[in-house]
Amino acid sequence: MTLRTRRPLDLAATATATALLLGACSTTDSDAPGSATTEGGDLQEVTIAVHNGWDEGIAVSYLWEAILEEEGYSVELEMADPGPVYTGLAGGDFDLNFDMWLPVTHADYLEQFGDDLEQLGAWYDDARLTIAVNEDSPLQSLEDLAAQPDVVGNRLVGIEPGAGLTRITKDEVIPTYGLEDLDFVESSTPAMLAELSGAVDAGRDIAVTLWRPHWAYDAFPLRDLEDPEGTLGEAERIETVGRTGFAADFPQLASWLGEFTLTGEQLFSLENLMFNENGGEKNEESAAQWLADNPELLEDLTAASGA
Template sequence: MIHFLKKGKWFLPLSLCALVLAACGDNNSGEAPDDESSDAENDKGEIELVLVAWESEIASSNVIGNVLEEAGYDVQLTTLEMSPMWQSVAQGDADAFVAAWLPSDMQHEYEEYGDDMVELGPNLEGNRIGLAVPEYMDVTSIEEVTPDNFDQIVGIDGGAGIMNATEDAIEAYDLDINLMTSSDAAMTAELGAAIENEEPIVVTGWQPHWKFNTYDIRFLDDPLDVYDEEEEIRTMVREGLEEDEPEAYQILDNFYWETDDMNEVMLNIEENDMEPADAAQAWIDDNRDTVDEWLDTGSEE
């Protein structure tokens, strides 16, 4: 079972019943505690994955977490702010994260901590960030993000790379408009409310994100190229993980999926009210061939 060390938007604590079972065991199960057929999660080491509480990273972390558990690891997911996420892996306090939005969104953290960890390359490519508006808006370019058209830009967490890029855009385009700091959840709630009433709104946007599937929205043109046209999400692991847990290291290195895959998990969480671990497992069950490729590490049991 995946354990959540720090409660985030989508994470619920273990039930009291589960805690009692974990502490005391099930004496009526018909299996001895040291039986060779005991749960696979007790067969291998513990892997701690850290993540930022963005819908995209909740989806990807739960998927790879479930896959690592299938391989026999005891997985813990810990939600952190962005800089502590990087710092925890750089210092070896956590094992990995699959949430490095680069080259621009987490550029500062990458420059500060990247040399102290191992980069396994992209697990998803073709990302994009920028400013987004509903299709019913007449504006097409960032140059038109003015008080005549919008009250403010609705953003997310202060310090996020997309917020820094948006501040750069405000300066580059000489926009006389305020950037509102909130959160991913608050931003999408504002977006949904505005669309329901066909009101003007401009938000910090990135793809993949379920809002592009749920709502009819589009990116604004960026003639000054303030935002990178395409980004990627990379997997970062602590130094020494390959030596300590070579199979987990290889699974993390094998992890790669597409935008539609991530969106499917996010949509099940957001629109179908599935728990993240359940949505992740549903995707795993429907994409067995892909997951088996991730699990193919060449190791012999």
């Protein structure tokens, strides 16, 4: 699915703040069609690939779309599963992705495509994979899940088959804890969240694959199962990654991205606004509102970049 969103933001506060950060950009005509550039020397058109269902990446992609379109870039968001995203980046079909989890979750993609990618910086450093249950579940750990699978109807509800979380659940969690007889349902993030919502509403126990930060922890009464064997890994960083040649084609944007970070509180509030309060239906407006409510993000980037 391709989302093209070219409508300029109508929040004066956001426009003023982004102008302080990025400076006035203008496009210049070029002899070659499609090669318009900004005043900073970047190509004007940017294609951001977004992982289906990975809400932190969706939220940050819309956040940067809001910033860049205020500055004269033409931004296209394209949603796909991680495999096609990294294949497309390596092949030059996409310019940018904000959601590479390292060193574990997307390590296989980095190994496969790393020679054709540019790592542009980590913007978050406390991302965690989880197996979550309803807060009042009698299960406390993954060992309990193995011993009492009937509590959750012998099911573990997962997300997309191509997700790193799915691979780690199958290759590490299930064999380590002896969960082979559990029905591991590979579906999609929206389908998993729908099942989670239905189970909570019905007062039914459920176990799902999830990750932190995620707005679901605010929307539903959840807690994580303990993982004494460490199969889900430690805290990871989330990196921005571009196609080969990205920094050469977008030197100014690459420098901004290298300075970009979010705190856990910032990321949670952005996701919560976009997906919990606004139901994922007003992503452009949510990003604009969040920028207006959080001017310190752009102020910090301004200071770090010397803009």
